[in-house]
Amino acid sequence: MKTSDFYYDLPKELIAQDPLEDRSSSRLLHLSMQDGSFEHRHFTDILDYLHKGDCLVINDTKVIPARLYGHKEETGAVIEILLLKRRENDIWECLVKPGKKARPGAKITFGDGILKGEIIDVVDEGNRLIQFHYDGIFEEILDQLGEMPLPPYITHKLKDKNRYQTVYAKNDGSAAAPTAGLHFTRELLKQVEDMGVKIAHVTLHVGLGTFRPVKVDDVEQHHMHSEFYMVEEDQAKLINDTKKNGGRVISVGTTSCRTLESxxxxxxxxxxxxxxTEIFIYPGYHFKMIDGLITNFHLPESTLLMLVSALAGKEYIMAAYEEAVKERYRFFSFGDAMLIL
Structure with a gap:
């Protein structure tokens, strides 16, 4: 299976640069897994496809304002840091730009010294381990100094930090949003529950590896990034009971899907x-838990496009994407949604 099998042509102007005023006013393309047919709807029409006894599984991770700008203490040079993974004792694995100047021992100051960091090691793929020093609560300092780490294809500045956050975001730790969940408002979630559909939550802290391009020709040679997940006892029971009682488990986003399948x-x-988890889902994968998926439109040749192709079949997915381009849907993180069911 070749990476190029998952290429499609996307006009640049279809990449959504800003979130819509109203979260749930995005469009929804419904793709039937049975026959590959599609329908053009609005996101609030999701209610038409859910049944009493189904279970929606959401990812309650919270994006941290993980992009920091600081200065090297010795030279005053500007350094950009992206927090990727929290290790122990205020040590974080980070992406650092420019990397050449970020050697072990280098000290960096952020925000007039309220946060300081020292590079202590170089790890996988050139990432750095940085030990941070500060007074007070790290999350509060981050809130004050950090910026939301928007994906590289979004060039506009985000006016409201909360728009790159789901309404149910709870557990700090993601470097990117679980974007399928951005379409839900509290009102819409209440309507879902009022129908007799259960809402379960899992946590997967999304890493920036989610945007990493597949650089090998042979899909199976690609190595997936690892991400931390949590499934609580009561939530596992809720989801297992749904299956036992004949209901469908519908994942909100590829991150919830990867958690459930892991x-x-x-x-x-x-x-x-x-x-x-380093689970890599591509065509040929046998799904163990999910029956359907709510997702956004993904980048050409990406692991996420491979995941949805594994669920619905590559031919159906590529035809649906061609239709979405033709109908001028909005693509990627702030774009429109797709329901595969």
Whole structure:
């Protein structure tokens, strides 16, 4: 299977640069897994496809304002840092630009010294381990100094930090938003629950590897980045009971999907717990838990496009994407949605 099999032509102007005024006013393309047919709807029409007894699974991770700008203490040179993974004792794995100037031992000052960092090591793919020093609460300092780490294809400045956050975001730790969830408002989620559809939550802290291009020709040679996930006991029971009672498990986003598929055993039972997942889902994968997926439109040749192709079939997906381009849907993080069911 070649990476180029997942290429499609996307006009640049279809990449959404700003979130819509009203979250749930985005468009929705419904793709039937049964016959590949599609319907053009609005996101609030999601209610028409859900049944009493189904379960929507959301990812309650919260994006941290992980982009920081500081100065090297010795030279005053500007350094940009992206927090990727929290290690122990205020040590973070970070992406640093420019990397050449960021050697172990270098000290960086942020925000007139209220936060300081020292590079202590170089790890995988040139990332740096940085030990931070500060007084007070790290999250509060980050809130004050940090910027939302928008994906590289978004060039506009985000006016309101909360628009790159789901309304149910709770657990700090993501470097990117689980964007399928951005379409939901609290009112729409209440309507879903009032229909008798259960809402379960899992946590997967999204890493920037989600935007990393596949650089190998042979899909199977690609190595996935690892991300931390958590599934609580009561939520696992809720999801397992849905399956047992004949309901459908519909994942809100590829991150919820990857969590469920990582934590479900060979007998189709979701196990509570936490850990790191490097699951790579591409055509040929046998899904153990999910019956449907709400998702955005993904980058050409990306692992996420491979994931949705594994669920619905590559031919159906590529035809649906061609239709979405023709109908001028908005693409990527702030774009429109797709329901695969």
């Amino acid at each position: 934590a479900t055993d060979e007998n189709g039972i979701l196990q509570a717990g936490s850990g790191w």
